[in-house]
Amino acid sequence: MQGFWVMSLEIKPQDxxxxxxxxxxxxxxGVKSIRLRKILYMLLPLCLIAGAVIGGLGEGFHSFKIxxxxxxxxxxxxxxxxxKKMMDDIPSTLIILWGRGILANNRARSKSSTGEEYSTQAxxxxxxxxIKELESSLNSKRYQILFGLIFSIILLxxxxxxxxxxxxxxxxILLLNAGGLETFLGGAYIFINxxxxxxxxxxxxxxxxFIIGPLIGFFLGLVAWxxxxxxxxxxxLDRKFDxxxxxxxxxxxxxxxxxxxxxxxxxxxLGVWGAFLVLWIIIGPNYASIIWFVPCIQYLLALPLLLxxxxxxxxxxxxxxxMLEKKAEMGANLDQIARMINELARKRLDSACHLDxxxxxxxxxxxWVDDMDKLQNIYEESAKxxxxxxxxxxxxxxxxxxxxxxxxxxxxxxxxxxxxxxxxNIFGQSGGM
Numbered sequence: 001m002q003g004f005w006v007m008s009l010e011i012k013p014q015d016x017x018x019x020x021x022x023x024x025x026x027x028x029x030g031v032k033s034i035r036l037r038k039i040l041y042m043l044l045p046l047c048l049i050a051g052a053v054i055g056g057l058g059e060g061f062h063s064f065k066i067x068x069x070x071x072x073x074x075x076x077x078x079x080x081x082x083x084k085k086m087m088d089d090i091p092s093t094l095i096i097l098w099g100r101g102i103l104a105n106n107r108a109r110s111k112s113s114t115g116e117e118y119s120t121q122a123x124x125x126x127x128x129x130x131i132k133e134l135e136s137s138l139n140s141k142r143y144q145i146l147f148g149l150i151f152s153i154i155l156l157x158x159x160x161x162x163x164x165x166x167x168x169x170x171x172x173i174l175l176l177n178a179g180g181l182e183t184f185l186g187g188a189y190i191f192i193n194x195x196x197x198x199x200x201x202x203x204x205x206x207x208x209x210f211i212i213g214p215l216i217g218f219f220l221g222l223v224a225w226x227x228x229x230x231x232x233x234x235x236x237l238d239r240k241f242d243x244x245x246x247x248x249x250x251x252x253x254x255x256x257x258x259x260x261x262x263x264x265x266x267x268x269x270l271g272v273w274g275a276f277l278v279l280w281i282i283i284g285p286n287y288a289s290i291i292w293f294v295p296c297i298q299y300l301l302a303l304p305l306l307l308x309x310x311x312x313x314x315x316x317x318x319x320x321x322x323m324l325e326k327k328a329e330m331g332a333n334l335d336q337i338a339r340m341i342n343e344l345a346r347k348r349l350d351s352a353c354h355l356d357x358x359x360x361x362x363x364x365x366x367x368w369v370d371d372m373d374k375l376q377n378i379y380e381e382s383a384k385x386x387x388x389x390x391x392x393x394x395x396x397x398x399x400x401x402x403x404x405x406x407x408x409x410x411x412x413x414x415x416x417x418x419x420x421x422x423x424x425n426i427f428g429q430s431g432g433m
Contacts, residue, residue, distance in 0.1 A: 138229050
């Protein structure tokens with residue numbers, strides 16, 4: 001498996017010290033087909049870039065069609081790059097969690113017939129079984145085809161709208177009312193002939209609209225399904241395993257930071273398309289053919305923003321509930337520590353109140369104080385056990401990836417967007433846009 005050996009170097013040896021199995025025995029491919037990987041990661045980006053260059057040289061880089069194509073190409077390439085990173089992160093993330101003992105066997109808290117507790121770490125067979133189930137879900141042919149077709153239709157509908165704009169709805173209604181169905185069909189025939197003639201005069205646009213666009217949409221659908229599948233599988237993590245977060249870890253989220261970062265990759269991809277819409281809110285008014293559509297784009301901004309938040313928090317919700325349960329289970333231990341602290345405090349108070357015995361008891365007071373301080377520190381640290389597999393750094397990254405959609409949707413970034421728009425207008429005027 002290419003790239004996996006490099007990722008495995010990021011795993012700390014101590015996280016796998018207690019494992020008798022080797023992580024390199026796991027072969028995971030988020031995109032199992034070698035041909036599909038080459039198309040997504042190499043051929044498709046190169047073809048998109050080549051198309052942008054050829055189209056720009058032919059029609060000028062500042063025309064509406066080429067500008068839209070270039071921005072769409074940039075968003076698609078960023079999507080594929082982030083998607084590849086996410087596919088690469090999946091096995092290393094799960095191996096780290098398993099190696100740390102965070103993914104434990106569901107029977108870990110039960111006892112065998114001999115009275116011995118099971119190992120807290122999930123068995124290698126259960127772990128690899130989950131990996132295979134995840135891989136199978138990502139590469140499901142049924143859902144790949146379904147989402148591929150859905151996204152193909154979405155991109156085809158964009159070009160279909162251009163056809164509909166030339167064959168106006170109002171004109172169709174007038175024709176139908178004026179002369180009935182026969183007149184309507186005759187008018188439709190005329191409009192279709194005009195459209196076909198225009199298409200023959202601009203074959204490149206027709207080819208892109210009817211062939212290339214839906215084809216790109218199909219591949220984006222394959223990416224979209226895998227994003228959904230990853231979220232669904234991670235949401236089942238607390239049911240597949242008994243999650244055992246670390247009481248105190250430098251990442252301040254129970255050692256589960258890699259899982260939070262994995263879900264962040266999903267949000268980043270959706271953030272790219274939110275930024276794409278914001279960009280067209282800014283530059284759209286420069287083009288008469290789309291200026292009236294700009295207000296609709298502002299409403300569309302809510303969609304990628306909402307999907308980004310759902311794709312980030314929904315998979316982690318089950319993990320959050322499992323962490324809450326673990327913290328609740330600590331309640332009895334914390335209560336016992338609190339009682340011990342109370343007993344030591346009362347002993348110290350009683351000794352201080354009986355001055356006639358202070359000399360005899362004084363040698364114990366300092367020991368009681370030390371014990372109380374130690375127990376107090378243990379109590380406070382345990383009570384602060386995190387209940388989310390995310391920390392402030394991950395939340396800051398999430399906010400950063402969604403900054404542009406948030407500003408565009410709320411209007412809080414109006415001055416910022418206007419400044420960007422003015423800068424782009426200056427460049428556009430200097431370039432003859």
